[in-house]
Amino acid sequence: MHLTLEFGGGLELLCKSVKFHNVNVDLPKGADKLSMRDLLAWVRTNLIKERPEMFMKGESVRPGVLVLVNDCDWELSGQLDTTLEEKDVVVFISTLHGG
């Protein structure tokens, strides 16, 4: 599945300072849908090059990281259970820095 990912609020530093990533994510074995849960695991393995604890805690994002799917708060679509579709845009913004 082709997706566009954006990392902001300092998270880009964990992905070699690259803010935008066009990725192709394989569905998990035997699944017919890709969930945010699956995507997060994929991102941790494939995109996060250092300090993964800054991005994730357990199977979700670290508290303080906002997630938007197609410019909508993932809290509206079920957080980890949000299902993704082809060409979706997912944005991760960290709020954990000085203001």
Place this chain on the structure above:
Amino acid sequence: MEADSKPKKSGARLCCVCNQNRAALKRPKTLEQICRECFYAVFEEEIHQVILENQLFKPGDRIAIGASGGKDSTVLAYVLSELNRRHNYGLDLFLLSVDEGITGYRDDSLETVKRNELQYGLPLKIVSYKDLYGWTMDEIVKMIGLKNNCTFCGVFRRQALDRGAALLKVDKVATGHNADDIAETVLLNILRGDIARLSRCTSIITGEDGPIPRCKPFKCTYEKEIVMYAYFKKLDYFSTECIYSPNAYRGFAREFIKDLERIRPRAILDIIKSGEDFRISTTTKMPEQGTCERCGYISSQKWCKACVLLEGLNRGLPKLGIGRTQGLNSDGKKDRKRDSRTPSIESKQCGSLEF
């Protein structure tokens, strides 16, 4: 149900305010699902109400906005500017920035403030630690190591803001502290037994008995909403963690608050409410406010904290003013025995080290 139709995307909910547009976020404050336009309106209106109800400003006031280039101060500058225009507050707004001399962090964020100056049309003043104290944070950290960095920086920054505000001849300083920050501070002060600070830290206006009062218009504004506002409005801000902050104690309070928010977002405002309603027992000894003998700044000790820390730096005593076991009496000799008539850092009430 037709087998070949696309199932409805689970995120397609309507805004609960206008019932027309698609909801873009869930407000932590109220758990409402709201669209962008309604979010902007309610965000701005709530801040306007906070300003009115607390009488933060009056017409003709010159206000310095503490601007670091970060998310809170950028959004504050943008919103205050907008509300000033929309509601005719009659304010003269300025951007005031402090350059602590942290390479790779502050020099970059100052570039952002310089852009904000142009973007929002607000005149900018920058004051630096080097000019004010003769030391950059990088130099300080070289001397003191990686512990207690925020203690030095926080103390120096507060005074730097006051100096800058005096240079700009403003009536008040507005900072971007948000609800999450204040909830963290309440917890921090509880964890440290700092009763004096606990009694003051939830006030929306502080320092009215000092040189220049300060206010926090974002006291009831959630950090998440500030970031979403900035994101949707595409506001230009700088977002990297200060390189010295990972060792700060505040990090623990922050982590805890963030975990709490996930379970019950209202907890943040409720902690602030608890902080506001604390009443200090009449038998608790509280520090009395006077002035620093060396610089005249407001202080509850003989010397204000900034002077104590600077003295330490200049004498090569990095631990001076840190913790409760180091003391310095007025002729510079370290205390050998406690003299109850001479105020010293050692004899101070637990948690009351401050200026």
